Amino acid sequence: MTTFVDRVELQVAAGNGGHGCASVHREKFKPLGGPDGGNGGRGGDVILVVDQDVTTLLDYHHHPHRKATNGQPGAGDNREGKNGKDLVLPVPDGTVVLDKNGEVLADLVGQGTQFVAGQGGRGGLGNAALASARRKAPGFALLGEPGEARDIVLELKTVADVALVGYPSAGKSSLISVLSAAKPKIADYPFTTLVPNLGVVTAGSTVYTIADVPGLIPGASQGRGLGLEFLRHVERCEVLVHVLDTATLESDRDPLSDLDVIEEELAQYGGLGDRPRVVVLNKVDIPDGKDLADMIRPDLEERGYRVFEVSAIARQGLKELSYALADIVATARAAKPAQEATRIVIRPKAVDDAGFTVTKEADGLFRVRGEKPERWVRQTDFNNDEAVGYLADRLNRLGVEDALLKAGARAMDGVAIGSDEDAVVFDWEPSMSAGAEMLGRRGEDHRFEAPRPAAQRRRDRDAERDEAQGEYDGFSPF
Structure with a gap:
C-alpha cells in the first residue's frame, strides 16, 4: 500500500454564498412595516495551511475532492444567514501549489503558512439592505455568489539542509541511519528506497536536516527510473552530498x-549549479573499497571536491563528515539575508479604467467582461422583473450602454456578459427604457407614503416621468 505521495491533483470548491431574503415586516395593525429581508451568509473558503506534523500528501491522493460548506440564506425580521465554515487542509512544509497549466500559485514554506485555494462566494443582499430613499420597498433580493472551484496540483519539495544523492545501493540509506535517528529500509538490491527519508543531525551547536533522495540512474531527468519523481526534493537543500560506492560489484561501473x-x-534538471558539493566514498571498510578510494581521491580533490572516506557499517569517518556538513550549512544560513517583513503591494487602478471591457467577436457577438458586471449577473434572479431592472440600472450607471454604442452595437445585436461557460446572452435594445414603463419607479410602494394633495401628486408624477425618461432610456438586459 502506498504510504508516501508527493504529487496530487486536487479539486477544491469553496462554499456558495447564501441568497438574500425579500421580506416585508408585518404585525398587527401594521401589515406593511417595510422591508426586513436579511442578507445571506458568506460561503466558506478552502485554505491550505502548512502543518509540521504532516509529511505526505497521501490523504489527498485518496480523497481528491474537497468542498467547503455553503452560507445559509437570509430570513425575514432582518436575520442574516450563517456564514459557511472554512475548510482548512493541512499540507507538509515545502508544498508548492500549481494551477492546471503548471503556473506556480504559492510556495508554502514555514509552519502556519496559508494559501486560500478557493474563495467563498459572497452572500446576497436582502431587500432591507437594498432599500434607499428612492427605493423604499424593494420586491427582490440578490442571489449569493457561487464559490470558487478549480483544479490545483500539489507538489511536495522536501525542506532539508543536506541532500544525499547517488546510484541505487550506494549506501545512502545506511548513511542517514547512522548520522540521524531515521530508520529507512535497507537492503542489498536496487531501489530499496522508494520515498525520500528525512533525518535530523546534531553536530556541536548546529542542528540540520538531511534527506536521502531515492536512487538516480542515467536518464532520470527525462523520466527514467525514480529520478524524475524525486529530483525536486533536492531543490531546497544547501549542500549536495555525492555518495559513491567504492565496493560496487558491477563491472561496468x-x-x-x-x-x-x-x-x-x-x-539537466537545472537550478542546482550553485550548491556546494561534497563527495563521500562509502564502504571503505572493505579492502577493495579502501584501495579504490585511495586511488580516486586525488582525482576528486583535483576537481575541487571535499572528499570524505566513511563506512556506514563500521561507523568510520562519520564524525568528521557530520561536522563538515554542519559548517557548510551554518555558513549558508549566515549568508542568507534576514527575513524581511511581509510587504503589501498596492496597485491602484488607472484613472481611465472603466472596470470592464467590451469586445466584438468574429461572429458579431459583443462580449462584456469585468469583475463588477459578471458578479452582478451572478447575483440577479432573472425570474424577477424588478431584479432584472435593478441589474439594468447598475450596468447603465457603470457605462456599459455607452461602451456598447462606441463599439458599434446596434439594436438586436447579441450581447454576452461573462465567459463562455456562464455567460448571459441577450438581444440588445438601446431604445428600451429598462422596464421603467412597466415597473414605474422600481422599489417604491406608495402605500408606505402619507397622502399628498392632488396638485402635489400631479407635480410628482410629471417629475417621475421626466426622471424615468432620463434615467432608464438605454440599456436593457432583455
Whole structure:
C-alpha cells in the first residue's frame, strides 16, 4: 500500500454564498412595516495551511475532492444567514501549489503558512439592505455568489539542509541511519528506497536536516527510473552530498563515472549549479573499497571536491563528515539575508479604467467582461422583473450602454456578459427604457407614503416621468 505521495491533483470548491431574503415586516395593525429581508451568509473558503506534523500528501491522493460548506440564506425580521465554515487542509512544509497549466500559485514554506485555494462566494443582499430613499420597498433580493472551484496540483519539495544523492545501493540509506535517528529500509538490491527519508543531525551547536533522495540512474531527468519523481526534493537543500560506492560489484561501473552521470542528471534538471558539493566514498571498510578510494581521491580533490572516506557499517569517518556538513550549512544560513517583513503591494487602478471591457467577436457577438458586471449577473434572479431592472440600472450607471454604442452595437445585436461557460446572452435594445414603463419607479410602494394633495401628486408624477425618461432610456438586459 502506498504510504508516501508527493504529487496530487486536487479539486477544491469553496462554499456558495447564501441568497438574500425579500421580506416585508408585518404585525398587527401594521401589515406593511417595510422591508426586513436579511442578507445571506458568506460561503466558506478552502485554505491550505502548512502543518509540521504532516509529511505526505497521501490523504489527498485518496480523497481528491474537497468542498467547503455553503452560507445559509437570509430570513425575514432582518436575520442574516450563517456564514459557511472554512475548510482548512493541512499540507507538509515545502508544498508548492500549481494551477492546471503548471503556473506556480504559492510556495508554502514555514509552519502556519496559508494559501486560500478557493474563495467563498459572497452572500446576497436582502431587500432591507437594498432599500434607499428612492427605493423604499424593494420586491427582490440578490442571489449569493457561487464559490470558487478549480483544479490545483500539489507538489511536495522536501525542506532539508543536506541532500544525499547517488546510484541505487550506494549506501545512502545506511548513511542517514547512522548520522540521524531515521530508520529507512535497507537492503542489498536496487531501489530499496522508494520515498525520500528525512533525518535530523546534531553536530556541536548546529542542528540540520538531511534527506536521502531515492536512487538516480542515467536518464532520470527525462523520466527514467525514480529520478524524475524525486529530483525536486533536492531543490531546497544547501549542500549536495555525492555518495559513491567504492565496493560496487558491477563491472561496468566505477565511482568517477557514477559521479559524472549524477552530475549530468542534476545539470539537466537545472537550478542546482550553485550548491556546494561534497563527495563521500562509502564502504571503505572493505579492502577493495579502501584501495579504490585511495586511488580516486586525488582525482576528486583535483576537481575541487571535499572528499570524505566513511563506512556506514563500521561507523568510520562519520564524525568528521557530520561536522563538515554542519559548517557548510551554518555558513549558508549566515549568508542568507534576514527575513524581511511581509510587504503589501498596492496597485491602484488607472484613472481611465472603466472596470470592464467590451469586445466584438468574429461572429458579431459583443462580449462584456469585468469583475463588477459578471458578479452582478451572478447575483440577479432573472425570474424577477424588478431584479432584472435593478441589474439594468447598475450596468447603465457603470457605462456599459455607452461602451456598447462606441463599439458599434446596434439594436438586436447579441450581447454576452461573462465567459463562455456562464455567460448571459441577450438581444440588445438601446431604445428600451429598462422596464421603467412597466415597473414605474422600481422599489417604491406608495402605500408606505402619507397622502399628498392632488396638485402635489400631479407635480410628482410629471417629475417621475421626466426622471424615468432620463434615467432608464438605454440599456436593457432583455
